[in-house]
Amino acid sequence: MSYPFLKGHGTENDFVVLPDPDGTVHGDLSEDRVRALCDRRAGIGGDGVLRAVRRGEGWFMDYRNADGSVSEMCGNGIRVFARYLHEREGEPFPMEVQTRDGTKVLDKQGDDYTADMGSPEVLGETEVTVHGASFPATHVSMGNPHAVVLVDNLAEAGALHEPPEHDDGVFPEGVNVEFVVRRGEHHVAMRVHERGSGETRSCGTGACAVAVVAALADDAPRGTAYRVDVPGGTLSVVWTADDRVLLTGPAVLVAEGLTDL
Numbered sequence: 001m002s003y004p005f006l007k008g009h010g011t012e013n014d015f016v017v018l019p020d021p022d023g024t025v026h027g028d029l030s031e032d033r034v035r036a037l038c039d040r041r042a043g044i045g046g047d048g049v050l051r052a053v054r055r056g057e058g059w060f061m062d063y064r065n066a067d068g069s070v071s072e073m074c075g076n077g078i079r080v081f082a083r084y085l086h087e088r089e090g091e092p093f094p095m096e097v098q099t100r101d102g103t104k105v106l107d108k109q110g111d112d113y114t115a116d117m118g119s120p121e122v123l124g125e126t127e128v129t130v131h132g133a134s135f136p137a138t139h140v141s142m143g144n145p146h147a148v149v150l151v152d153n154l155a156e157a158g159a160l161h162e163p164p165e166h167d168d169g170v171f172p173e174g175v176n177v178e179f180v181v182r183r184g185e186h187h188v189a190m191r192v193h194e195r196g197s198g199e200t201r202s203c204g205t206g207a208c209a210v211a212v213v214a215a216l217a218d219d220a221p222r223g224t225a226y227r228v229d230v231p232g233g234t235l236s237v238v239w240t241a242d243d244r245v246l247l248t249g250p251a252v253l254v255a256e257g258l259t260d261l
């Protein structure tokens with residue numbers, strides 16, 4: 001049995017989109033099927049899957065990591081999801097998308113898409129360890145868990161083939177880890193090891209967590225725009241006076257077809 005799919009990315013954080021309006025096609029989306037779809041050699045390839053399910057008057061983004069695990073939110077994925085809904089399902093902007101982290105509002109200006117990611121939670125200091133070296137980190141929740149590590153050089157983290165070690169008491173469900181350097185005023189660059197997907201070219205929720213930590217360290221006024229460079233491009237993050245984090249960046253659809261995976 002073949003099913004429609006699309007392939008897209010946001011700053012090269014890439015996804016398989018599975019249209020499933022009435023929830024019957026992929027209602028049984030198993031971890032094995034997600035892994036098969038995301039496999040870069042035997043499948044379509046992706047850092048995750050975005051299943052599009054109608055819910056009430058709107059749409060639910062059922063996000064899965066490449067290893068089949070579920071996450072609450074995906075900041076790059078939700079922009080790709082919004083573009084898919086606009087171009088293929090006729091949804092107008094601004095639009096609401098339901099996620100496991102509540103309803104998010106998305107808008108479009110030119111080629112850029114902005115997601116209102118809601119309020120960040122800064123939950124204290126912790127530590128992560130890579131290749132035997134420990135780094136102080138700030139625990140930030142953007143609906144999903146992040147550990148933000150400020151470093152002098154992005155190479156300090158070395159190869160990120162394995163998940164950084166973390167405190168299971170702080171992150172019982174695992175954690176996304178961002179390594180960040182300063183590039184200039186309100187300008188940072190990051191690498192990320194994503195829970196469930198490994199090192200990726202970008203992470204939208206990670207960029208938000210990083211901008212929040214940088215803004216706190218800088219004592220920057222709310223509303224300051226941070227440029228966050230990722231290996232796959234550039235994102236912009238604004239933490240507003242009313243405690244919303246606005247994530248802006250591209251969303252690209254590159255292919256569509258049928259799969260029997």
Ligand SMILES: N[C@@H](CCC[C@H](N)C(=O)O)C(=O)O
Nearest residue numbers: 071074075076144203204205
């Ligand atoms: N790439 C995403 C985050 C995807 C979920 C993450 N790996 C997790 O498990 O929380 C983004 O752009 O935010």
